[in-house]
Amino acid sequence: MSSNSGTPVTSPIHAGRSLNCKVLMLDDTVQNFPIPLKGRGIDLFNAVIKKLQLIECDYFDLQYNNPELIPCWLDHEKPILKQVTRNQLFFKFLLKFYTPDPGLLEEEFTRLYLLALQIKRDLLSGDLYCQEHTAVLLASYIVQAELGNYCDEYASQSYISQLHLLPNQTPEIELQIMEHHKEHMGQSPAEADFNLLDTARKVELYGIQLHSAQVRDFFSLNIFANDGVAIFIPLSIAKTAMYVVKTICFLSNVAIEIACWGLGAEGYKDVVEFYFPSRNWSKNFWKKCIEHHTFFRCHTVHKVPRSKTKVISHGSSFRYSGRTQKELVDFAREKSIKPVPFER
Known part of the structure; x- marks a missing residue:
């Protein structure tokens, strides 16, 4: 059967020989990955890992929501289209296994970048269950890593308002974050990220999804x-x-x-x-x-x-x-x- 223009009408499934998979990365960018039509989960996972040049890749995985909105990890052995429909090819690249000791990670890229990004994401979403004073301390390390040392130009906590750090971020909490930020004078971004990870791993519900x-x-x-x-x-x-x-x-x-x-x-x-x-x-x-x-x-x-x-x-x-x-x-x-x- 043909359309009026003479172009054959094809099934949506066979319209292209590849799947255009979108992946939300830990830095909040969305990357496109073309995967063969019959590609398995491992094909998409390997494409993401190759893009990141990631060696310690097994700590991470790709997550999607099934029709019941249950967050599921992509099965590497199954075809992608056996797990999601073609109009739901959206995945999140996330940390899957939270190492109890970040020092076990050899790559600085894994430890002080990807893992730190995951902790920041968990803190903002409320998935890192901790006391308020711990959340404030964690947020202050993020401020130090992103803005550097506290200076007199920061007359009030308003400079922290520009950063989205906690799910319930109030002026009172921002003032507490500012007081902790003053204590981190001299810490480099790498040192601040290390302190972020070291504090987070001691939280009782670190890396936990209830x-x-x-x-x-x-x-x-x-x-x-x-x-x-x-x-x-x-x-x-x-x-x-x-x-x-x-x-x-x-x-x-x-x-x-x-x-x-x-x-x-x-x-x-x-x-x-x-x-x-x-x-x-x-x-x-x-x-x-x-x-x-x-x-x-x-x-x-x-x-x-x-x-x-x-x-x-x-x-x-x-x-x-x-x-x-x-x-x-x-x-x-x-x-x-x-x-x-x-x-x-």
Whole structure:
């Protein structure tokens, strides 16, 4: 069938032989990446990594929102169009695994630029859960890194108003930031960024994304996975370290089941079921548990084809496909890394 101009009418899916993927970078710029029509997640990820010349790339990943608006990490093994539709090819390049010690990162570009940008983003969005006085201190390091030393020209805190640092930034808070800024006299941008990271990593909920869940008695709580699985209840955090977790099962409904061995002499086993708003919410959190456990706790990952095995409950073939933190640290130390030029 042809149009009046004689040009053949093609399906939108076959209108081009490539996907125009847009990626929001950590510096808030949007980059375009043409990917083959049948390209997998790894193809887009590699294109972004090549653009950044990033060596320690496994700490980062690409995130998108599914139809339920659930933030999901792009599966590297699956075709992109099996995960998103062609009119939703928008991704965010974000830090996925927050290293507990930024000193483990070999690249200054990774440590003092990309990681610092992620902390600034988390602070502004409210995703870095901390006390107000800690948030103010963190914001003051950002001011020092971006504006340099405090000077007499800054007669009031109005110069801080031009910077978007905190979600609830009031004149009173800006005045506190200014007082801390005065204390950072002489710090270079690199030193201020280092102090930003060093302070942020000591925050109890550093690198944490909370997920709403319920237990059997319908008591609402927040749960998260980082280097362990933890339950967050106001005024307290009950942590279950990953090394005592026996199994993490994704159930067929909206729940996951976590069985862990007790640390006492009897070695008892405790099983807890957590219920999520939907099956997709549940499976999304289960995947994060698998990935974080593998990245932080395992020495190496054995690459095997995805298939139904007894290890993963209900026949799911999902498994973490990147390098572990240990593998990444060893790789970065052995490789001769050339400094990547960057501007703050």
